[in-house]
Amino acid sequence: DAMVIQNPRYQVTQFGKPVTLSCSQTLNHNVMYWYQQKSSQAPKLLFHYYDKDFNNEADTPDNFQSRRPNTSFCFLDIRSPGLGDAAMYLCATSRDRREQFFGPGTRLTVL
Amino acid sequence: GNSVTQMEGPVTLSEEAFLTINCTYTATGYPSLFWYVQYPGEGLQLLLKATKADDKGSNKGFEATYRKETTSFHLEKGSVQVSDSAVYFCALSDRNTGNQFYFGTGTSLTVIP
Numbered sequence: 001d002a003m004v005i006q007n008p009r010y011q012v013t014q015f016g017k018p019v020t021l022s023c024s025q026t027l028n029h030n031v032m033y034w035y036q037q038k039s040s041q042a043p044k045l046l047f048h049y050y051d052k053d054f055n056n057e058a059d060t061p062d063n064f065q066s067r068r069p070n071t072s073f074c075f076l077d078i079r080s081p082g083l084g085d086a087a088m089y090l091c092a093t094s095r096d097r098r099e100q101f102f103g104p105g106t107r108l109t110v111l
Numbered sequence: 112g113n114s115v116t117q118m119e120g121p122v123t124l125s126e127e128a129f130l131t132i133n134c135t136y137t138a139t140g141y142p143s144l145f146w147y148v149q150y151p152g153e154g155l156q157l158l159l160k161a162t163k164a165d166d167k168g169s170n171k172g173f174e175a176t177y178r179k180e181t182t183s184f185h186l187e188k189g190s191v192q193v194s195d196s197a198v199y200f201c202a203l204s205d206r207n208t209g210n211q212f213y214f215g216t217g218t219s220l221t222v223i224p
Contacts, residue, residue, distance in 0.1 A: 090154050
């Protein structure tokens with residue numbers, strides 16, 4: 001089945017220690033998104049790639065960066081995680097910014 | 112601007128009860144409307160969608176009708192099950208803003224046996 005895969009499902013890191021979350025997709029969608037979702041809140045868009053073009057949301061902290069080496073993979077890098085970065089991170093994909101398909105998420109814990 | 116307003120939760124219902132979760136929107140153009148469901152510890156799953164006025168989206172017994180005159184997209188189910196317990200998000204996508212998604216705040220539903 002075509003799908004969006006996120007690894008790992010659970011990630012524990014230490015305060016200030018860089019961490020990378022990964023997302024892959026078999027849908028061959030040209031748009032990939034990263035969202036941050038805190039408890040009992042709606043997902044908050046961090047950035048997205050439209051093909052190779054990177055689109056950063058204005059209020060996304062500089063601590064968050066992303067790479068998309070090819071169509072199928074996208075990475076979220078958190079350079080120096082703080083306690084406030086503990087959250088669920090959701091990857092989503094779409095074809096030309098239409099309906100979005102989400103992965104299962106990575107739950108990040110910062111100690 | 113674009114925004115989505117959802118009925119606040121949490122909502123608790125007995126099994127086989129009728130469900131309505133209200134959603135209204137504001138949009139500058141002609142949006143597509145969506146309902147997503149999120150089960151505990153999981154990502155969001157597309158439940159149903161409607162792309163133009165008077166369209167009805169339906170899936171797994173859930174329905175929602177795109178009402179342009181009332182700018183609403185209320186989610187309904189005639190008989191809920193315990194397995195429907197989840198958080199439901201209403202969302203819109205507007206071509207005028209590059210199809211950016213706007214999510215509501217989510218409504219938590221708990222169905223008790």
